[in-house]
Amino acid sequence: MPEAKPHSHFRCQKKNKDVAKLGMKNTVVLFADSVPTCTHRANLSCHTQISGLAPKRSQHPHLVDSTLPVCYCFSRLLKEGVSLAFPTHEEPLMERPIFKPIGTAEEALDTPALVVDLSGLNQNIETMHSFFRSRSVGLRPHVSGHGSPAIAHMQIAAGGTVGGIMTATLGQSEVFAATGFDDIFLANLVTAPSKIARLCSLARRVNMTVAVDSAANVSDLGEASVEAGVTLNVLVEINTRRDGMGVAPGRPALELANAIVGEEGLHFAGLMTYEGSIRAEGDELVSESKKWIQQVLDTREKLEKAGLDVEILSVGGTHNYEIAGEMDGVTEIAAGSYALMDEGYRTYRPQFVNAAKIMSCVTSMPEAGNVITDAGRKAIGGDTGNPGIPTLPGGEVRGLSAEHGGIDLDPSFDHGLSLGDRVWFVPNSIEGCVNLHDYMHVIRNGKLDAIWELPARGRYR
């Protein structure tokens, strides 16, 4: 009977005493850090087998391409009379989420995984920011497009910005203020007294700008800011294309601006509108964009005639930044989706590449042409439409359920797809997708380069 000894490569040095304590003969001790992810082609000579199976996980990132898992090899050993011992329950068997070491091949990450290609991200930032670097109009990155302080810092460092960021909720603003941003434009209304108090507290540390659409809110903000001893920058939100918040252009906006000017603790900063992402091309995109933005520019003129100084005029987005950026009187563009991009923008914004994908695993192929993956609405998001699958020619997303993604595959393409293989989805809306994840896997040259947390995820308040 072959004798198997605990091999030094199978365990961490600090665990030596545990092996001795077990005191078992003919036993191979596998620790959790080498068991679940190591795979290796079997070689049936028992003793050399054990030596040959020695790599630590960190030295062995080629997980998917190998054919047999370590534990399979050891079942052969078992049949030859070698017993296996496993870590006791005190040993941490796993961590959740399952993190992998830097340098792990992308395909070996646990699925579904939000993966971001660093070169694509850098390329998108360069494309967008180079447009603004040579212009007086500035870019204000909207952090909802990625949720990552790391990416927001890259955006500010790339130049062409106003030096600050845009956020969508107060909670998100608090997270980004705590991660190093000192100029934050919260493009939302803050009306509850407890939230106004939080806003004033933030304004003590960073330059805070907020939108309003009612005189009552102006008065509440004014009172609270005086009491807190801070100055809030306040913009009038103008309702244009969307059926949402905001006052009508023209006179109502002027009246509200005058109310802001009349408050001691408030600084009237200008005008904003969110015209919504216009999914159009060519002349239609130009005329649609100009139609709504012009209403804000006309209002600006009205305010200036009344003697008000409009420092900030914030419009546009990824969908029309180059059109809005050329209009006289626009001072900043709020854009977020361009950094990582998504399927919804793909055909309209070909200058950007899809830098974020959800990597999924094929879990069932119940019949020809029908592929089921482990990424559904909870991992990809599906509120705005189906994701794309650009890396699978002949494939079409049939639909997402909560936990599964269904793909119709044209059988005339020979994909050689089998269970366990990876399929990459491009989310339909990147904002909606990052709202579902706590971290992103950053990939450089096909390997894990970093894990970036998304600390503002779920901060709706």
Add this chain to the structure above:
Amino acid sequence: MDYYRPVPGTQVEDLETPCLLVDLDAVEHNFRVVADTYRDTEVKMRQHTKNIKSPRLALMQIETGGTVGGVCTAKLSEAEVMVEGGVTDILIPNQVVHKDKIARMCALARRADMKVCVDNMQNVQDLSDIADAYGVKIGVLIEVDTQMGRAGVRSNEQGVAIAKLAESLPGVDFRGVMSHQSLMEYKGEEDRYDVGRQTIQICLDVKNAIEAEGIAVGMVSSGETFTIDVATTIPGVTEVEGGTYALGGTTYDYMKDYRMANKVMGTVISTPRSGVAIGDAGLFALSGLGADSVEDHPEITVGEMLDHQIVLKSDGEMPLKVGDKFKLIPDYQDMMINRWDQYIGIRDGAVEQVWDIPGRGCTQ
């Protein structure tokens, strides 16, 4: 991640919004209905945790009764959360195929009875190899496609072949058959029963074919909230995978015995035009299938949902003013729950307990 943990005793109207409320009376009522429904039946409840994402709520149903003593989880990582929280009987009515994941499931099998569904011979072989090496047993059930067009065997013959393989291999323990139905399009109560029976029968046919080969079929895990009552009328079904019943969704409006227990509370932040109110809970907090009505306000309809705002409309005068709180009734609630980190447990108009939602985001 959010960390909202209001002090017990805080009045509902004083809560920060948006927040996810759980009416404790309602959820306890729902758990009791299940305990009563399945008290004397052969079939028992196996609660689906994709709808709750909380071991606390899962254990509450197990303690209240009517269950098989365990749960089903949509994914392996959700199973890890449930085992960590104290649940010891898990069925994953889904496929676990990647070898890294199978190894993780084997690690989990040292602490809980792990069962998984299969529809592929190679998958059964992989499960056997790895579980055998780990010295554990993984229970396998054959997934039967009834009408979803998703995973699952398409014929009795396929089911028999996989069952035979599972019976012959070490490391795996053949347990039975499983199917899922989603009867979204049912037309009335009679139709719901008819279609429910027909679809479950497809699963029972596979069971019968396997038994005809002399292989015992211990589990028939079939049905879900849509067939929560239908399944009790079909001999042979051993358990029902109900999920939505616990907290409620309007998709399941026929379930008169159950109460709506989960709501997202928001506050009106703007009334920009006549008949329009903008609330501070949007698409991100609710999901696109998240809400279609406002509690106590049948005259209000849900208009456009922006990422962080909801547009509420009323034909007549809008009864909600800026600062007013409102409660949104979810439609398809499990997508909504997956976007929250805490349940704010409410009784008699005040906070009683706050529970984390550790299964949030566990899609792996």
